[in-house]
Amino acid sequence: EAGVAQSPRYKIIEKRQSVAFWCNPISGHATLYWYQQILGQGPKLLIQFQNNGVVDDSQLPKDRFSAERLKGVDSTLKIQPAKLEDSAVYLCASSLDPSPNSPLHFGNGTRLTVT
Amino acid sequence: DAKTTQPPSMDCAEGRAANLPCNHSTISGNEYVYWYRQIHSQGPQYIIHGLKNNETNEMASLIITEDRKSSTLILPHATLRDTAVYYCIVREGIGGGTSYGKLTFGQGTILTVHP
Numbered sequence: 001e002a003g004v005a006q007s008p009r010y011k012i013i014e015k016r017q018s019v020a021f022w023c024n025p026i027s028g029h030a031t032l033y034w035y036q037q038i039l040g041q042g043p044k045l046l047i048q049f050q051n052n053g054v055v056d057d058s059q060l061p062k063d064r065f066s067a068e069r070l071k072g073v074d075s076t077l078k079i080q081p082a083k084l085e086d087s088a089v090y091l092c093a094s095s096l097d098p099s100p101n102s103p104l105h106f107g108n109g110t111r112l113t114v115t
Numbered sequence: 116d117a118k119t120t121q122p123p124s125m126d127c128a129e130g131r132a133a134n135l136p137c138n139h140s141t142i143s144g145n146e147y148v149y150w151y152r153q154i155h156s157q158g159p160q161y162i163i164h165g166l167k168n169n170e171t172n173e174m175a176s177l178i179i180t181e182d183r184k185s186s187t188l189i190l191p192h193a194t195l196r197d198t199a200v201y202y203c204i205v206r207e208g209i210g211g212g213t214s215y216g217k218l219t220f221g222q223g224t225i226l227t228v229h230p
Contacts, residue, residue, distance in 0.1 A: 004158075033218075041222070042202060042220030042221055042222060042223060043159065043220045044220070045217055045218070045219065048215055048217070055215050056215045056217065091158050091159070093158075093159075098209060098215055098216045099209065099216060100145070100146065100147045100206045100207065100208055100209065100216045101147060101164075101166075102216075103149070103161045103164060104161065104218055105161060106158030106159045106160070106161075107158050108156070108157050108158045109157075109158050
């Protein structure tokens with residue numbers, strides 16, 4: 001089966017600009033996650049969707065980050081305006097359902113550099 | 116916060132078994148033990164997971180102690196391509212309105228396989 005697809009692979013922007021990342025999960029996966037991974041650290045969950053509804057966004061900096069999954073399939077994550085500390089890899093993952101017995105499968109991420 | 120403790124680094128000779136330990140003394144009855152690995156510039160790759168019984172798949176074996184307070188990931192015949200950061204994760208259950216099966220990464224173990 002095809003894996004989780006993410007684009008772009010790399011993005012460089014200046015601070016205060018906006019940026020958007022796109023994710024296409026594995027077909028049939030109802031649960032979608034966005035993670036942020038800062039260099040040298042493990043990934044940190046930003047937001048979790050179940051179909052097109054938000055399940056957990058407690059770690060999402062809502063003053064500048066937003067995410068949507070309008071039709072319950074693809075998702076976009078946006079940052080506006082970007083700060084230097086947003087430089088990181090943004091990973092998308094999906095699972096069949098939110099059950100803890102259902103593994104997450106990750107894409108290869110978008111590496112964002114904010115200058 | 117991550118609920119696991121792993122050694123920061125380990126070495127293994129190519130062709131030998133790699134045994135990666137993990138402590139999770141505060142694990143709850145409905146929480147699963149997951150293992151992922153991450154090779155540079157790639158997203159985390161799912162390896163294996165279990166609740167209380169030992170598990171084996173084509174990649175690895177997972178041994179969970181009877182009291183579930185620790186586990187070991189075994190790569191039976193390590194190759195150079197197994198060099199990666201290995202994450203042991205206790206995945207939350209679902210329920211109570213605040214638990215959504217979150218996967219929280221810690222720092223992981225850097226496994227280096229040498230010739």
